[in-house]
Amino acid sequence: MSSIPADLRYTAEHEYLKSTGDGGVLQIGITDYAQGELGDVVFVELPKVGDKFKAHDVFGTIEAVKAVSDLLTPVAGTVTAINDAIAGDPAVVNRDPYGAGWMIKLRVKDPAELKTLLGSAEYKKHVGE
Numbered sequence: 001m002s003s004i005p006a007d008l009r010y011t012a013e014h015e016y017l018k019s020t021g022d023g024g025v026l027q028i029g030i031t032d033y034a035q036g037e038l039g040d041v042v043f044v045e046l047p048k049v050g051d052k053f054k055a056h057d058v059f060g061t062i063e064a065v066k067a068v069s070d071l072l073t074p075v076a077g078t079v080t081a082i083n084d085a086i087a088g089d090p091a092v093v094n095r096d097p098y099g100a101g102w103m104i105k106l107r108v109k110d111p112a113e114l115k116t117l118l119g120s121a122e123y124k125k126h127v128g129e
Helices: 032-038 111-116 120-126
Strands: 015-019 025-030 041-045 058-064 068-072 077-082 104-108
Antiparallel strands (some): 015 025, 041 058, 058 068, 077 104
């Protein structure tokens, strides 16, 4: 059974959004369920700070032993930070997806878009848990 924290928002494509405490900036990564389905992560390609994305745009890719998958922005916004630690240790995504394995921080353009995302109960249902 995957870890699905109650205080996060989720996408049907298995990204999560977590508050950073800085109003309007959210941390984005892949869920524990997603990393488990992918298997051992061997490479993550991330955007540059300052890149702007619309909701559901591809912001990078994640490569695992089993597959290569696109990473999608859950909402529109501008990248304020990337997790440089992933380049040297991509497996951190497997070990700690909600902590040290985060991928980008995004300044949300329209907070109303957050209402379109899944809560933890909806995400659990989505993944069959």
